[in-house]
Amino acid sequence: EAGVAQSPRYKIIEKRQSVAFWCNPISGHATLYWYQQILGQGPKLLIQFQNNGVVDDSQLPKDRFSAERLKGVDSTLKIQPAKLEDSAVYLCASSLWGGSGVSGELFFGEGSRLTVL
Amino acid sequence: KQEVTQIPAALSVPEGENLVLNCSFTDSAIYNLQWFRQDPGKGLTSLLLIQSSQREQTSGRLNASLDKSSGRSTLYIAASQPGDSATYLCAVKAAGNKLTFGGGTRVLVKP
16 A cells, blocks of 8 residues: 655755645545644644645644645645745645544655755 | 643663653543654654554554543553664544644664
8 A cells, every 4th residue: 555645855945935745645545634843843733634625724824835635635735935934844644534433543754854045 | 722742852771671651631532642653854654543442552562551531641662672763752633633743752772
């Protein structure tokens, strides 16, 4: 079974430039998450999709971050314009939607490391 | 709001010693708790998943316990090896499939 795929693995940009990250979840996984992980900290949820609908984007800085999940499969996370504090690893994860009383295991991709200069 | 804490933030042990990693959470209304391992520059690898109805899960040298009423989980790693050196994160899943992470415990196993 293929895992969660992310690209690019590494990206270096200058502040005020834009960047996009792509994620392909495990086949059949309805729930997709984007997390931001700053060095030395635990991952912080940016946005959660259920199929192609947004479940939670309360911690997404919407003035500069956007995300979409076309057709409920692949997802793209965009940052425009980037700031120095956006330097982090952006992790994508997916899980089966468990529904009431059943909850699924999360599987993570390798992450996309962003450096903003 | 769910808060997840992992103490200590870092731990160093000699090879062969058992590891005990702690995770505490503030809201006991959870669906499950998951332990992950993260190597430097890598993504998260799932180690164990404990559903809210379970009290423990075991996989090889790993054993994780869950006490919902006290808001605690403990990950035990028996007979540690240098290859166990990594950061260990716990995460709690609650309503809406929302997962909240702790800050992690960085483990170093010295040969």
